[in-house]
Amino acid sequence: MHFYHCCRSLLLAALLCSWAAAADTPPNVVLILSDDQAWSDYGFMEHETIQTPCLDKLAKQSLTFTRGYVPDSLCRPSLATIISGLYPHQHGIVGNDPPKSAKGDPSSPYQTGTRNDFLQHIDKMPSLAKILKQEKGYVSHQSGKWWEGNFSRGGFDQGMTHGDIKRGGRHGDAGLTIGRKGMAPVFDFMKEAKGDGKPFFVWYAPFMPHTPHTPPERLLAKYRDKTDSLPMAKYWAMCEWFDETCGQLMDFLDEENLADNTIVIYVCDNGWINQKDASKYAPRSKRSQYEGGVRTPIMVRWPGHAKPQINSTELASSIDIVPTVLTAVGIEKQPEMEGIDLLDAKAVAARDAIYGEIFEHDVRAMDDPVKSLRFRWVIEGPWKLIVPYAPNEPNEKIELFNVVNDPTEETNLAAEQPELVKRLQAKLDAWWSVR
Template identity: 85%
Template sequence: MHFYHCCRALLLAVAFSGWAMAADAPPNVVLILSDDQAWSDYSFTGSKTIETPNLDRLAQESLTFTRGYVPDSLCRPSLATIISGLYPHQHGIVGNDPPKTAKGDPSLPYQTGTRNDFLQHVDKMPTLAKILKQEKGYVSHQSGKWWEGNFSRGGFDQGMTHGDITKGGRHGDAGLKIGREGMEPIYDFVREAKADGKPFFVWYAPFMPHTPHTPPERLLAKYRKQTDSLPIAKYWAMCEWFDETCGQLLDFLDEEKLADNTIVIYVCDNGWINLPNASKYAPRSKRSQYEGGIRTPIMVRWPGHATPQINTTELASSIDIVPTVLAAVGIKQQPEMEGINLLDAKAVAARDTIYGEILEHDIRAMDDPVKSLRFRWVIEGPWKLIVPYAPNEPNEKIELFNVVDDPTEESNLAGKEPEVVKRLQAKLDAWWSVP
């Protein structure tokens, strides 16, 4: 135990030293987001088939949490949480597509204006790009997945997503070319920021390994030798192709001599389990309340400040990403942000519980998150409680799992552990009480 506490004290000291230096030389920030990838589909998390050498290296160089989570297993709410540090029910983006009318009646014809109307939420909420620019003069660039209209609405100075719904704008449009068709837009932006002497923030959220699963033939051939399922081979190959693009980005930071003063953070927006007979997700993965949907590794690399360690026990959440960056650059997090600074070892050790909410794909109401709610969930240590929202999920039951011993959630222990259920239900209601 003495060694354990000494390690935590060291991490805490490192975090405070980072704050002290932030005022002199603000670090650059690069956020890497995978799109639709299971938490176990990396070499460093135990995959025996998928090779991810670049992300393995990043994990070894980072403070890496293998028990990381996103509150919702659906991309748009998840990405909004990552950029804002707020839960979906706080920022109001509680599904991928807005109500078919402003009143949320799905029986009425779709009105394109509603999609634009729903962008009110990104206009109101804090975003990391806005905060870094206003407080510290950062310049920022968006590429890849982005649902919230034009990149500028998120506070980015430059970007690839136009967001015009009359020209195919929905979840990234032209930005979805990044990674699949090269990395030059990011390279050009970074070189420009470097020449101008500006600290920069990069949002790299490629449409990878997301469908369409169209990997290079060289990678597909490699994985076809390992499975009889063509859809699974395609998905595995996509994971390695995505890994290659991450390596290109990390190598570029090295070549430009920027790596030492750049915070690199990695997270996946939601999980994915590929069906064997189609390039589609299986139950208990994307959109689900299970580990296959909400769990993801979370990494923070900051040379000289974040002590590399693969942490397999402590809990981390994507709500922590914005607070971690703000602490590193010397900005106080906003009161409504409930996340912690992952480089503060004391805060990490003190946390024993994280929360989340599973929401409908199509948003039920413009300004009432509860109408889109399906499940709330809470994790305390090894215990995970899943509580259905009865009005929307009347046939589902409360589930309790020990996800340390049972990570695939095969054994519902709710009936055997009523006191644990009662305690965690009380925590869940204290976090977000719903009717």
């Protein structure tokens, strides 16, 4: 009898230790980033033609914000915000390329520098990969789009991007094959981390549906007869091809029994409206201050923690991604991070506005964001105010749109609502004053 009680006690102790260890295991984090895709170009966003069954499923399993945004509609600044939780004017990466030569008004000269010089910013700013490793012992992997030199510079333990300019390094190099040429590097990393008993962070940022639009013929054939525009059919097929890779990633998490303890977050770096006659972006999309450039669905899936809901009213921003992850794993966000925890319903409901800023493609000054500024914008409820930075955009005017009723921003209501313009501009200036 004594032996029986001892065995039972030992068994219970072992089970309690096992349960405690499981409870103490931080969740894995998988970040999925689309590249150049309009906010409307998903099945769950009711696109009439594009089919995205895998992302539709993810949206239903997630806390999904259909009114999500990125502060800037250009990939490098946007990605830097996603990894740091800071606005572009805070982290300093405000364009894709440093100035190639001195030019411009002598009173406001361009500050020249090299691509390697511009990497100073990634060394100075916070990085989700670095924080997770330092605070909780995470291992991390980078694949796909990555502008900031070698993957290790962002704090990743493993990755695909070498970042060597002499070998063609710019915005992802070897990493840009992920998705288009299989998923093995990401899957191998997760298997390794699982085997080592380590929580992991995955940066999955495939060069999709980004140009070159080279979808498999089986997908192109599916869309070819749905439009008289071959460039449009190619883009639509690319959206579904990207969706398939997301499905493969989700299936892998299920097969490896990782899904229940993994936070999956989805966002797109910037919008894209394909031209009908060429595989190029149209006005009011990428690089613009309009919804076609800055709006994106944002999803957070965490079984047992994030209640699935498609939220079409509250605002979310990519500056919220880092604070959301840090809160989930028990780390305080850094004081300069202005984002909120998207899983905190009270914080989401209490938010009164989100903000953004649009800059030049080529950086005008290596360490002065204002030199490259074109527009600032603020959204409060249905209202979106766009304010041009006069020194760089002297011919542009202030615009006010009701983006709930007018999502394509056809009717400028600024002249009809001068008091609202004044109030929103004051809010914008309180956020970041550039006068």
